[in-house]
Amino acid sequence: MPTLPSLSRRRFLGAAGALGAAATLSVPDAALGVPDAAGAGVGASGSDVTPIAWQSLGSYPGTDAAGGRVTAILAGSSRYLIGPWYAGTYTRYLPDGYIDLKGTDERAVRLPAMAAVAAATALTTGTYDPRTLSAANATIRTRNLIRTLAARHRANNADPATRWGNGWQTALWAYYTALAGWLFWERLDTTERDHLATLLAWEADRLTTGDDVHLIGTGGDQLYMTRRDGTVVTPGDSKAEEDNWSAAALSLAAVMMPRHPNAARWTRRNIELLLAAAACPQDLTGNRTINGVRLSTWLQGTNIADDGTLQNHARLHPLYMVAFDQSLYQGFVFGLAHRPAPRAALHNINRTYAALVEKPFPLPDGGTTPIYRADSAEIHYPEGNDWGTHFPFYFGNFDLLVTLTGQDTGIHPAAAKWERLHNEAQLTLMSRFPDGRTYGATGENTYYGREHRIGAMAAQAYLTLFLARNTTGNRLRWR
Template sequence: MQNDALEIDTLPGDIAGATATSQNIVLRKTPDGAAWTVDVQITAPIAAAGQKVGLILYSATSPSAKEYIFTGRIGRASSVLRRATQYQRKSMQRSLAPDWNELSAAGLPTTWWQRIVFDGRTYTCFDSLDGVTWAIVGRPVPVADSTYSHLGVYAATSATEVITATFHSMTLTTSPLAPAVRQPRPWVTTAGLALPETTTVGSKLLGILRGNTKYNVGEWWSTNWAGQDAQPYRTFTGVNEHSIRPAACAAFGITSLLFTGYWDASIGMSEALGRVKALRLAASLAYRHAANEPDGWGFQLQSGMWAALAGQAAWLQWHHLAEQDRQNVIRMVVAEADQPIMTEPQFWKDAAGVEVYPGDTKAEEMAWISMIWQLAVAMLPDHPHAPVWAQRVIEFHAAAWAKPADLKSTGVLHGQPVPGYLSGSNVSADGTLENHGRIHPDYMAAATLTLQSGILSALSDRPTPAAAVRNIGSVWAALSKVVFASGPYDAPGGTIYKPGSAALYYPEGNDWSTAGLSTRVMDKAAFDVMVSSFDLDGTVTPNAAAWADLHLGAVVALQARDSTGQVYQSVGEDKYLNPEQWISMNAAWAWLAQYVTGNQLYSVSNTSPLSYL
């Protein structure tokens, strides 16, 4: 100790893997039953490869069973420093993407600050050059991955040159633990996992999402938000669907790239500026919601879906949001979850098979109504209303894609006989359904709204409810297997998915795009990807991955017509008023489905609804 500072040398040694040769690691127990923040000012003239100085969280029952988080600086060759956060669990060392920045040691101050924050659910690492302005280093580590028994300082080297590291003014502050937002699991890349971009489907999907993001942060942003960049919150043109939903979809699409670490130069904007725009959209949507602003948007037919998309965009970048924006998001999510447009499922046909709503399945509505409860359960498992939300998720999932046979099923779903959830059906026995007075492929593909439950469950470190995937494989299979005869149906007849082609057949016409066009294909591609990712296609051939490749290829070709990243060039190609943001939503769901399955985060369970909290 010198002048109230701890000086330790970077003696040779390491703790990576099963190694336990470090000589200078100074530890104390972490506080019990409290949130805490540890700060320290560090001086260390790091100049050689292998010199490592910083803060550390540590647990070990043996050298081969230790777990730790190190955050600090690591010397590299040629006078380069790494600003790094490293993470080890079960003898496997990983870097938390975005794992580090490489900095030139020349002219870089040899004094800096490190911080680790524990909020009861995650450990988050920061550094600073002045002790005032802090930047996150790496991604937060959830408690689900490890609970660290000790914290302290660490100095080591694999080089011959030993330096002295000085740790000044170390402080540890605590605060009571409170019900907190469960943050999404970070993507911790591990050798051997099938990363999305390495597959043909994943590569096409990534290109579509990047192009769509380029359009949203570029031309679309300039058209809609010109003159508002100086304002902390965007002003929307109204409170209806076409004022709010596009912004929520765009925020979700942009954020899915940021969260997974796949931003690149093709977007035409720095990642930092892209994040600013995504944060502004998500924060503005929450701020303008009626739970936070008088006469704001919300509490209408589809607003739970918009709040779910906006809330997911905020949740996936939670550690970047200001505290006031976090509270606005929580109020928005809770308000929509507590005041849904309906609390009991509806059905297209009753138990006798009579249409209650002629030509109008309730499958899609049950799916999008449940989205806000899916998010609320994932984000706020400790909220006193979470058990109610979890039960409603199961009930609406079970109803959304129910078939007539389910009314006589002897199966048990989440502790209750399947018929106990149902008073009718929303899907025909062959997997097709009707909406807009016709057999409608677009509303069969709307099963993605239910399948996104798999993404939220995986990112909140919970299994997906079995109700979320029930019957969806057969709905998808109907797209390529049910044959419609010409005569009762439009010529030339056949299957909705045309063998060897990305073109689509609409048995009774397509009211979402001009007759003869097969341009509204991104939702089918997303459905294919999600069915493939969640292994719901069974033995159907061609399988979902093959269809995804065809349909994504069609979207790639449409997008290639314009350098802006947009897919559509005329209203007739997609009559929805905000088709590019519809692309955002579908592409993001497909990409995140590949992400959670590629990182082995996805599983399914048929347990009690309360087990998902």
């Protein structure tokens, strides 16, 4: 692995261009809050974490065609996020020494967490492009994001005005924050490491309180759109995405802290949520068992149809079909620790991918087309797309993961063809701008975290490539 730029052990250094004249700051440690009881479990500290043993993982040259495309996407996106976006967003430190996140909602927490994943991956793997900001300053900024996000989680912060956590989507934010921190572990101090372990364990413990119907506890959010008896609990709103992003936090907790007293609980709940995410009606019958879970007995509902499609935002929605990328990322998470990922992460991926590539849908002129238009990067949205017009990398990212995990068996054309078409279209979008970003007009992608989403996907796709096409052999394994 390439060596990261040296970083002073002084805790707060202002990167050039980020804070103007405040180039060097010496700031007291942040006060530590006392987490509330819910989800606290037995707690965790940095000493519970097993760091990534980079020296034993070999390397990935990135010289294959798909690798070249993903490397370029990651390099551009991370350069934009930790460069112009960071400089324009974080202009001051607060009195306790952390940058001002400007809130506790998705925009304030998820976006910098995704940016941190992109930048930490690029810097750690040597794919960072320093043409407009040195790697040393990019490292300082990335650490600022990680340490601030971790310190502001409610497990480490008693101030209700600045703390985040214990919300519908916060397991995903915790996953991004902790993943960036794990990748950057050698550049963090003891307090920062403790904060990361504590927040991840807190969110993971919260998720283990659920059962085979409910995500958390015995009420509230459920695991399924449709119950076993056919009752539709959340019309037009599959729970697949919520299940698999919650599983992501559990998987990372189990991998980062394998000797933690709750690691077995996190591992089991991860498997359960992966299976629930991709459950279809056919899974409710038969004798199939995956990772010790008998599907017909444990599953109490479904989230996708037998044909592999799913609904979200009250429509059949291809963008949420490829949101199973979050399940497939578990390959690299476990691979970084030399461990096989659960087979549950692959459940029904082939079924969903076949629905993208092969299932015909009617066209207004009387013809039909699959969601993937023949020999084109264009996507057909059978019931429209409420998120905008330009999403090639959402699909190219999924195509790559399907290729690397072998989930396109029996599907034609194969996923590698679609990866090329979609990711070349992504690079064409990026070529319009010199700063590495993807999007122009708001209508191209209306999500306010659109650039951050590209960066987080590119980072995780690159890490999957790193494990799959490593100089020491394919390290993506499934049990």
